[in-house]
Amino acid sequence: MAYDKELAAAKKAASLAARLCQKVQKALLESDVQSKSDKTPVTVADYGSQAIVSFVLERELSSETFSLVAEEDSGDLRKEGAQETLERITKLVNDTLASDGTYNVSPLSSEDVLVAIDSGKSEGGSRGRHWVLDPIDGTKGFVRGDQYAIALALLDEGKVALGVLACPNLPLSSIGSNSQHSSPDKVGCLFSAKVGAGTDMQSLGGSPPIKVHVSATENPEEASFFESFEAAHSMHDLSSSIAKKLGVKAPPVRIDSQAKYGALSRGDGAIYLRLPHEGYREKIWDHAAGYIVVTEAGGVVTDAAGNPLDFSQGKYLDLDTGIIVTNQKLMPSVLKAVRESLDEKASAL
Ligand SMILES: Nc1ncnc2c1ncn2[C@@H]1O[C@H](COP(=O)(O)OS(=O)(=O)O)[C@@H](OP(=O)(O)O)[C@H]1O
Ligand SMILES: [Mg+2]
Ligand SMILES: [Mg+2]
Ligand SMILES: [Mg+2]
Numbered sequence: 001m002a003y004d005k006e007l008a009a010a011k012k013a014a015s016l017a018a019r020l021c022q023k024v025q026k027a028l029l030e031s032d033v034q035s036k037s038d039k040t041p042v043t044v045a046d047y048g049s050q051a052i053v054s055f056v057l058e059r060e061l062s063s064e065t066f067s068l069v070a071e072e073d074s075g076d077l078r079k080e081g082a083q084e085t086l087e088r089i090t091k092l093v094n095d096t097l098a099s100d101g102t103y104n105v106s107p108l109s110s111e112d113v114l115v116a117i118d119s120g121k122s123e124g125g126s127r128g129r130h131w132v133l134d135p136i137d138g139t140k141g142f143v144r145g146d147q148y149a150i151a152l153a154l155l156d157e158g159k160v161a162l163g164v165l166a167c168p169n170l171p172l173s174s175i176g177s178n179s180q181h182s183s184p185d186k187v188g189c190l191f192s193a194k195v196g197a198g199t200d201m202q203s204l205g206g207s208p209p210i211k212v213h214v215s216a217t218e219n220p221e222e223a224s225f226f227e228s229f230e231a232a233h234s235m236h237d238l239s240s241s242i243a244k245k246l247g248v249k250a251p252p253v254r255i256d257s258q259a260k261y262g263a264l265s266r267g268d269g270a271i272y273l274r275l276p277h278e279g280y281r282e283k284i285w286d287h288a289a290g291y292i293v294v295t296e297a298g299g300v301v302t303d304a305a306g307n308p309l310d311f312s313q314g315k316y317l318d319l320d321t322g323i324i325v326t327n328q329k330l331m332p333s334v335l336k337a338v339r340e341s342l343d344e345k346a347s348a349l
Helices: 004-026 044-061 083-100 110-118 139-144 236-246 259-265 288-295 331-348
Strands: 033-035 041-043 068-070 129-137 149-156 159-171 187-194 199-203 210-212 225-227 271-274 299-303 323-327
Touching: 004 044, 004 083, 004 129, 004 149, 004 159, 004 187, 041 044, 041 139, 044 068, 044 083, 044 110, 044 129, 044 149, 083 110, 129 139, 129 288, 149 288, 159 259, 159 288, 187 259, 187 288, 199 259, 199 288, 225 236, 225 259, 236 331, 259 271, 259 288, 259 323, 271 331, 288 299, 299 331, 323 331
Parallel strands: 068 129, 225 271
Antiparallel strands: 033 041, 129 149, 149 159, 159 187, 187 199, 199 210, 271 323, 299 323
């Protein structure tokens, strides 16, 4: 079947990267967290995860035309004073590869790790195949000890062909605002989707996959919704006015990262609203894997004007104001409420 080998490689890469991230999150040191030039955080685990995914994909697929569009680069790690951080990343990568045991290679040098990180410098586009990686999506959540995801997708001729979301802290049971449990039981989910083949979920520990589907609710009043944990990433006041228009009763579920797409794909909630503040440009690695995980589970993803997302334009998504994710039945009413709220906001200025 088309993309079978690629999907297996992606699942292996994301699972191994998740193992590295879990180890770091358990014992996160203050020196592990740095600030990037855009003032957002990056940790040794973001770099380590990117190096692992790049290494595993190249090993498993040995393609001459390997192209990876990824969030991180080695610039800051090559600067003076970063030696210790780089050594820590190199050790994490080597320990993770050794714990897997399938790659019979001598330990990677720091330079090998830098090169693996920098293989993610592709610009993407509408021609050929490009892997798209967010080595840790939700770094702020990761640092807080909350939700994060390793998000990996494959673009083929500008379209998302497959995607994998590893969510090490996401409970295997529902986290919707209507769910009953208070203490999270087993955590660690791996979502995977291939175009035309539906969406699977399994535990990161390796349980057999099950097919998942988005919520079938047609009643907006019952439709609980997800949004960003960080108010700086999505306008909570705007989503609350949209929820009010729709008659949504449940409070919003606020979690970090594309774990929101994973949770929605199995029906934990029925709507995900992402309404960034003006001027923010969305990157493809923040949505590609989540997009196919939700759409293959029966959901719809559009921008705030109702247009489909276009992943073929390079690193950025060119879109109108925000992103709406829901099921087919609810989309018209959600879109209408979003348009009305945005118009009211614009006329209030
Ligand atoms: N100002 C602003 N507005 C909108 N989005 C931003 C902004 N700054 C950062 N980011 C991106 O948000 C990514 C994580 O957002 P999430 O919604 O998934 O999580 S949360 O907001 O932290 O709850 C986060 O991804 P990572 O950097 O991979 O963690 C960023 O790409
Ligand atoms: Mg980041
Ligand atoms: Mg991200
Ligand atoms: Mg990231």
